[in-house]
Amino acid sequence: MGAHRAIAVMGQIRLPTAWSRTRAGTSAVVQKAGHILALALVVSWVPHDSKAVSLCRENARQQLIGRFASMSLTFYERVGHEGRRPSPFSWRIRYALAHKGVPFEVRPVRFADVETIRNLSGQHLTPILKHGDDVVHETWDIACYLEEQFPDRPSLFGGEIGRGIAHFINAWSETQLGPPLRRVIYADFPAVLDSVDRAYFRASRERALGMSLEDACADPESKLTAFQEACVPLARVLTAQPYICGAAPAYGDYIVFSLFQMARLGSPKEVIAEGSPIATWRTHMIALFDDLGNRFPGYPK
Numbered sequence: 415m416g417a418h419r420a421i422a423v424m425g426q427i428r429l430p431t432a433w434s435r436t437r438a439g440t441s442a443v444v445q446k447a448g449h450i451l452a453l454a455l456v457v458s459w460v461p462h463d464s465k466a467v468s469l470c471r472e473n474a475r476q477q478l479i480g481r482f483a484s485m486s487l488t489f490y491e492r493v494g495h496e497g498r499r500p501s502p503f504s505w506r507i508r509y510a511l512a513h514k515g516v517p518f519e520v521r522p523v524r525f526a527d528v529e530t531i532r533n534l535s536g537q538h539l540t541p542i543l544k545h546g547d548d549v550v551h552e553t554w555d556i557a558c559y560l561e562e563q564f565p566d567r568p569s570l571f572g573g574e575i576g577r578g579i580a581h582f583i584n585a586w587s588e589t590q591l592g593p594p595l596r597r598v599i600y601a602d603f604p605a606v607l608d609s610v611d612r613a614y615f616r617a618s619r620e621r622a623l624g625m626s627l628e629d630a631c632a633d634p635e636s637k638l639t640a641f642q643e644a645c646v647p648l649a650r651v652l653t654a655q656p657y658i659c660g661a662a663p664a665y666g667d668y669i670v671f672s673l674f675q676m677a678r679l680g681s682p683k684e685v686i687a688e689g690s691p692i693a694t695w696r697t698h699m700i701a702l703f704d705d706l707g708n709r710f711p712g713y714p715k
């Protein structure tokens with residue numbers, strides 16, 4: 415075997431699978447340390463003098479980073495009736511995690527689990543991301559955290575300027591799209607929540623709205639028109655380009671799409687005109703990451 419071939423093969427080294435199995439009496443932490451040491455040896459042992467060598471070092475470095483970065487990532491998200499996922503905030507982070515391609519574990523929580531959420535994060539909103547000892551809440555902060563922790567994975571923002579623009583999209587969708595959309599779908603929403611959460615949802619949302627969910631959604635045609643007017647900038651952008659972020663989707667798309675997921679899964683009403691640029695974009699967004707948008711049940715028939 416020539417030197418280059420040997421180096422290329424070395425670049426493909428994967429740790430023996432037996433090492434990654436939990437053996438009786440050996441803690442996962444000790445095994446992880448073994449993996450890291452083995453990879454560190456590969457990284458430091460190879461010489462510096464060819465392209466193949468640097469590829470090999472890069473491969474080993476990526477494995478090393480991957481092993482650190484994938485340590486105990488847990489996603490706490492609100493789960494609804496019979497496993498439904500109606501929360502827009504969860505959807506944007508689910509897509510962000512899929513975009514980064516990092517493995518994670520899900521802990522479903524209900525509104526009623528407020529103490530668990532509070533004990534973990536010091537506040538009551540979900541989703542929450544736990545990574546090792548770090549606990550992050552607030553979706554914008556979670557997205558920024560993922561971007562910082564997994565810099566070698568596909569970028570959610572495409573750099574500092576993109577991050578600034580995504581921050582604007584976050585604020586725009588929360589203030590200009592979410593409120594009129596909720597006035598279209600909120601009366602339908604309790605049906606997708608876990609039965610123990612329905613009374614809490616109704617009471618807390620009616621308190622915030624200052625009226626019943628049904629009154630908030632009265633005169634449905636005008637509510638739908640108001641939402642569609644709010645969507646004009648989105649329709650204009652999607653007439654000119656396939657995704658909000660340009661040729662390919664990124665976090666700006668996930669933020670806005672998450673509201674359309676809330677509508678799609680939280681109400682039987684269609685909120686976008688068939689065949690419109692927004693409808694085409696939504697179809698593409700649903701299909702991303704192996705049809706991620708269809709992974710959970712839809713509105714109960």
Ligand SMILES: N[C@@H](CCC(=O)N[C@@H](CS)C(=O)NCC(=O)O)C(=O)O
Nearest residue numbers: 492501503538539540541552553554
């Ligand atoms: N600004 C927050 C909003 C999160 C949010 O409102 N989460 C809802 C998801 S269903 C929630 O936890 N609500 C709990 C409650 O209303 O008590 C974020 O972006 O993370």
